[in-house]
Structure formats: structure tokens, C-alpha cells
């Protein structure tokens with residue numbers, strides 16, 4: 001018995017050590033318009049945000065597994081499911097068979113249980129997460145090594161006191177125009193968080209839409225400035241309002257888009273109008289957007305459209321001094337930035 005415990009402890013230590021690089025790593029897994037973002041803390045603990053699509057061939061589960069292997073992980077410490085749409089939770093049952101998931105975090109019950117497909121996915125989630133589940137509220141912290149991860153949005157509620165660097169009035173709020181309520185209301189229940197590592201900040205708001213983003217940045221900016229921004233809702237223009245972009249002022253934006261999902265011209269234009277932006281990176285070439293509006297090809301992980309897509313990763317490595325480097329795993333192209 002003692003031998004087994006020591007052996008187990010040894011293996012666990014080895015698994016954390018093999019992933020412990022001293023740097024923060026973020027991987028965007030290509031799920032053809034689904035969401036799956038893997039975050040590995042400098043000390044080797046991991047959080048996976050969303051599990052992409054269910055497929056008969058388990059394509060997305062296998063792509064996520066490949067990313068965990070690339071990161072040197074033998075388990076996922078925390079799975080955060082931003083909301084229960086199929087493109088964010090579909091591969092979860094298949095993935096849970098491939099790699100241990102220690103803890104599950106979410107916004108609380110689905111608000112779309114009248115939809116049979118959502119209800120089935122939610123039931124599978126309840127079964128797998130039983131006894132290992134935390135329902136998050138705005139203001140909660142997600143414990144992951146030495147990282148400071150604050151839940152800024154959950155279950156339709158925003159934080160009410162600003163993060164460090166936030167709190168200033170947002171002068172663009174007077175021009176805010178609401179849009180029609182979302183027909184998929186679970187989007188607006190999305191968990192959103194700001195991750196801080198030393199002076200570096202990363203923002204992921206799931207599929208939160210326009211009207212709900214407003215609570216985070218109007219009348220005052222609760223978020224502060226953001227260095228690395230995963231465009232909300234795959235970069236769709238029902239999210240990413242000018243009011244949020246104007247005050248988070250991302251240095252780098254990453255679209256987790258698909259070939260035909262996310263990345264309309266207006267979102268590129270609104271991002272490029274912000275003062276600190278240096279580059280946009282894309283999971284996919286956006287085929288419905290003119291080539292000259294898409295970012296430079298070297299910063300796009302996947303150019304193909306359809307069954308032949310290789311599912312190349314984008315990767316960010318963040319050093320404690322705030323230098324962060326993005327790499328396109330399709331061609332090895334890298335570029336470094338500094339948190340500001």
C-alpha cells in the first residue's frame with residue numbers, strides 16, 4: 001500500500017514537472033469553428049477551456065489530446081466549460097475517456113434544457129462532473145498554480161468592482177447600440193475570465209454577446225487593459241463591440257474562428273482601430289472575408305476549408321518578464337510582443 005502511494009506520488013510529481021516550463025503556455029486547438037483553449041501554468045498545472053465539437057471520428061477530442069501531449073500533460077486539472085453549446089462541450093465525453101479530468105467548472109445549469117441536443121449534452125456533463133464540479137460566480141478565482149485567474153462574467157452577471165488597472169469611465173458608452181437578444185441564450189451565460197501572470201493579461205469571454213459585454217465595460221471599464229485577447233464568440237460581430245475593444249486595447253488578438261465562422265470585416269476593422277494593437281492571429285483563414293482583410297497568411301494556422309484541414313495549433317509562450325511569443329505550428333512562424 002505504501003509502495004503504491006509512493007509510486008503514485010512519484011508519477012504525479014513527474015507529470016507536473018514535465019509540463020513545468022516556468023512560463024505560461026496557451027494553445028488554441030483548431031476545432032473548425034469550435035472552441036478549445038489549453039492553458040498550462042508555469043508550474044505545470046493545466047486548465048482546458050471548452051472541449052469543441054462531438055464527431056463520430058472523435059476528431060476534436062483527438063486534437064485536444066494531441067495538444068495535451070505537446071504540452072507534456074498526463075491529466076487536465078480543471079476543465080472550464082464556458083457554456084453548453086455543442087461547439088464548446090461536444091467532445092467532452094470522448095475526451096474524458098482519453099485523459100483524466102480532475103475538476104469541472106461552469107456557469108451553473110443550462111438555460112436551454114428545452115432543446116433535446118443541449119439537454120443530452122448537459123446530462124452527460126452532469127454525470128461526468130458529479131462530485132468534481134464547481135459552479136462559478138463573477139468575482140470567483142480559479143486556482144491554477146501561481147496564476148491569478150478571475151472570473152469576470154458568469155450566468156449573465158458581471159463583476160461589480162474593477163480588476164487592477166480598471167475602473168476608468170468608458171467615453172464610448174454613449175454610442176453603444178444594443179442588438180436583438182440572442183436566440184441561443186446560453187451564450188450570455190458564458191463564463192469569462194481574465195488571467196494575469198505577472199504583468200501579462202489574457203481575456204477569454206466564451207460566446208458572450210454584445211449586450212452582455214456592455215456590463216463589463218460600461219459605464220466604467222471593469223477589466224483594465226488586456227495584452228492577449230481571444231476574440232469573443234469565434235470573432236463574430238454579434239460580440240466584440242467597439243465599446244469593449246476601445247478600452248481593453250489588446251496588443252494581440254487571436255481569432256478561434258472556422259473557415260466559414262467568425263472573422264467578418266467589421267471585427268477586423270474595429271480591432272485595428274484600437275491604439276495598442278500590433279497583430280491579429282487566426283486559427284483559420286476566414287473564407288467569407290476578403291483576403292486583404294484577413295491577417296497575413298504567416299499568422300494563420302489553417303488555410304484549408306473542409307475535410308483536408310490539418311488542425312494546426314497556435315501557441316503562445318509568456319515569460320515572467322511579460323515578453324510573449326506566438327507561434328504558428330503550421331509553418332513555425334513566431335513573433336514576440338511585450339505586455340504593456
Ligand SMILES: [Zn+2]
Pocket residue numbers: 034035085087088207233234
Ligand atoms: Zn461557440
Ligand SMILES: [Zn+2]
Pocket residue numbers: 083085184186187207
Ligand atoms: Zn455558443
